[in-house]
Amino acid sequence: MADRYDLVIVGGGPAGLTAAIYGARARMKTLLIEKGRTGGQAASTEEVENYPGAGRTTGPALMQQFRAHAESLGATIVRADVAALELDRPIKTIRTRKGDEYEARAVILAPGAEPRMLGVKGEGRFRGKGVSYCATCDADFYTDLDVVVVGNGDAAVEEAIYLTKFASSVTLICIHPEGTMDANKAAQERLFATPKIKVIWQSVVEEIQGDEIVTGVLLRNLATGEQTVLPCDGVFIFVGTVPRTEFLKGTGVELDGRGYIIADPDTMATSIDGVYVAGDARRKWLRQIVTAAADGAIAACAAEKFLAEEEQVNRDLLEPEEPVLAVFWSPAVPLSIEVLRQAEQVVAGLGGQMRLARIDCYKSARTANRLGVSDVPAIMLFHKGIPLATLTEDFNHLAEWVEGHIPART
Incomplete structure (x- = not known):
């Protein structure tokens, strides 16, 4: 079970x-x-x-x-x-x-x-062999080595800064023109104040290169179209x-x-x-x-x-064996408070033949919507979990309405 x-x-x-x-x-x-x-x-x-x-x-x-x-x-x-x-x-x-x-x-x-993958040549081949998506997990593998970080959002910038605790150098590849990044300003200030970090602007990684492990990345400058190879020992990708x-x-x-x-x-x-x-x-x-x-x-x-x-x-409307008079009211609607008072009197006058359920639509809007009640006050008559009738106006004749719809006792 x-x-x-x-x-x-x-x-x-x-x-x-x-x-x-x-x-x-x-x-x-x-x-x-x-x-x-x-x-x-x-x-x-x-x-x-x-x-x-x-x-x-x-x-x-x-x-x-x-x-x-x-x-x-x-x-x-x-x-x-x-x-x-x-x-x-x-x-x-x-x-x-x-x-x-x-x-x-x-x-x-x-x-x-x-992490989202770049989708470039070599990325899948070198995953775990120089390609990583988690600086915290893998930074110590690159102690005194040169690494590349791809991305320019908060995660990329924060992880680039963290990598400087281990790597000899960190190069961040930013897709935007110089001076434009998606990271928050505080993170950018820390990035630019970190000597070990260099930013290559308006460029993208076209390919991750290597033999058994990563040896470099092929970059393309978006402004000029020029391609260059940047030697590195690892690539950390943070692009969403x-x-x-x-x-x-x-x-x-x-x-x-x-x-x-x-x-x-x-x-x-x-x-x-x-x-x-x-x-x-x-x-x-x-x-x-x-x-x-x-x-x-x-x-x-x-x-x-x-x-x-x-x-x-379940407790107030669906489970009772006797009929239930459900009043949908709200403390913000004065008429509904008066209707609730009338309903209490009607149920009391039936001497235990009927239950009263108070549904505060301010607190239980979902219940009212589920039962099709869009305005207050409203009254519904239930019997054994089945809605028999609904009253949304002419509440002055509530007692007669209840008498006309209450199920006959068997």
């Missing part, structure tokens, strides 16, 4: 770990599944200096703090590779490649992204990311043309009820540790609210 959780999180980067912190703190039974070491790409970033309150730290150290925090609150973390998901049911099923199976009432997808969402195809989760998960930016809700997304796999503008953490917090809170509303619907 599969283990059942309130919340299962797929992915253990900063987004998934933050979701686990918030989920466990909300007293949800929370499981996080991560196929590698927890921390995701953040765990392979040596220098982190823009996470609020942390000062200058390392990615591995910060992610270890995230994990310890989640586990201290009761979250369970397991290492496994998710092979299949069934998400379009009230109880979702997650299966791993080892054959383990988990059930969840809500799921947060935080699979992250992986690709979402790890292949395993979601066929699950019903909506993806954009690039494979990123489409979600409501306010709640992180995906196209499937009870399924949320957080982190770099989500379609968004900024991908940083702090935004991943924000996504995780929002997704977990939205999942908690979803589960609470589901419990209310």
Whole structure:
């Protein structure tokens, strides 16, 4: 029998770990599944200096703090590779490649992204033999050697600076004209102040060359078209990311043309009820540790609210054997407060033959939308989970309306 959780999180980067912190703190039974070491790409970033309150730290150290925090609150973390998901049911099923199976009432997808390849000749051949996508992982292999960094965003600049602790020289290949980079200004200032780093502007790598290992790169100047060979011992590539969402195809989760998960930016809700997304796999503008953490917090809170509303619907509307008079009201609509008072009097007058359910549409907008209620006040009559009638006006004759629609006692 599969283990059942309130919340299962797929992915253990900063987004998934933050979701686990918030989920466990909300007293949800929370499981996080991560196929590698927890921390995701953040765990392979040596220098982190823009996470609020942390000062200058390392990615591995910060992610270890995230994990310890989640586990201290009761979250369970397991290492496994998710092979299949069934998400379009009230109880979702997650299966791993080892054959383990988990059930969840809500799921947060935080699979992250992986480095994008350049797609040039020699890249695949020399991967692991001079071509790398992780300075933290491989920098020490290039002690006192000459390396090239391809890219000009935050990751490329930060990793180029880190590589100077090991390499004899670091040459950064920037696609833009001189003085133009995509990295933040603070990172650029540090880059230009680092003597070991040289920038080659308005150029691209055409080929990675070598025999058994990398010996150089063929560059092309975009302004002149001139090609030159730059000797080097290693190439570090930081040109963006690709979402790890292949395993979601066929699950019903909506993806954009690039494979990123489409979600409501306010709640992180995906196209499937009870399924949320957080982190770099989500379609968004900024991908940083702090935004991943924000996504995780929002997704977990939205999942908690979803589960609470589901419990209310089941408890108050669908499970009772006797008829239920559901009043959809809002404290911001004075008429709805008066209608709620009338409904309370009608139900009290029936001497236990009917239950009253109060649905606050300010707090439970999703429940109202799910039941087709767009305006308040509104009243619905349920019997054994089936909606029998709806009243949206003429509330002065509520008692007569209820009498005309209440099922006959058997």
